[in-house]
Amino acid sequence: MEGYLNNQIFLGRLVFVLQALGEYFLLVPHFCGVMRRYIVHGDINNGEIEQVDDKAVEEGKFYCETRGLLYLDREQSLVEGFKKTFHQFHEFTLSCGSAIGTILISKRTACHRCGGKLLVEGNGNVVVFYHIYFGSYLGSRVKKSCRKCKVYEHYGG
Numbered sequence: 001m002e003g004y005l006n007n008q009i010f011l012g013r014l015v016f017v018l019q020a021l022g023e024y025f026l027l028v029p030h031f032c033g034v035m036r037r038y039i040v041h042g043d044i045n046n047g048e049i050e051q052v053d054d055k056a057v058e059e060g061k062f063y064c065e066t067r068g069l070l071y072l073d074r075e076q077s078l079v080e081g082f083k084k085t086f087h088q089f090h091e092f093t094l095s096c097g098s099a100i101g102t103i104l105i106s107k108r109t110a111c112h113r114c115g116g117k118l119l120v121e122g123n124g125n126v127v128v129f130y131h132i133y134f135g136s137y138l139g140s141r142v143k144k145s146c147r148k149c150k151v152y153e154h155y156g157g
């Protein structure tokens with residue numbers, strides 16, 4: 001198999017994984033193997049039928065290339081740069097009086113009872129998030145409502 005970093009599709013998926021999870025998956029060999037399969041296949045169906053001649057060698061190679069990618073920039077790793085930017089963004093939103101590190105809001109636009117338009121209720125309530133990669137930060141949970149039915153829609157509903 002060619003190098004992981006020489007393939008732009010693989011590289012794009014790897015950067016996504018690093019920015020979404022940080023580098024913690026590298027600490028757990030099984031998780032590292034799952035990430036390698038995701039990066040190579042990017043599809044749940046393809047990942048199940050993978051056939052690799054020497055899985056241990058491929059996983060070792062993936063691990064080494066990923067570790068190398070983290071430190072392309074000697075001043076700041078790829079992952080730390082994203083984390084730092086997230087914290088700057090988070091602090092900015094707080095300084096503006098809004099906790100929007102994450103926004104939890106229903107995607108529904110219509111009431112499930114009457115089909116009427118749902119209205120956003122204010123600016124939401126502050127929620128504390130505990131993230132393995134970002135640490136703790138503040139976000140907002142915003143509800144929507146149907147004025148006619150007095151029904152509230154929450155995130156995940």
Ligand SMILES: [Zn+2]
Nearest residue numbers: 111114146149
């Ligand atoms: Zn309604």
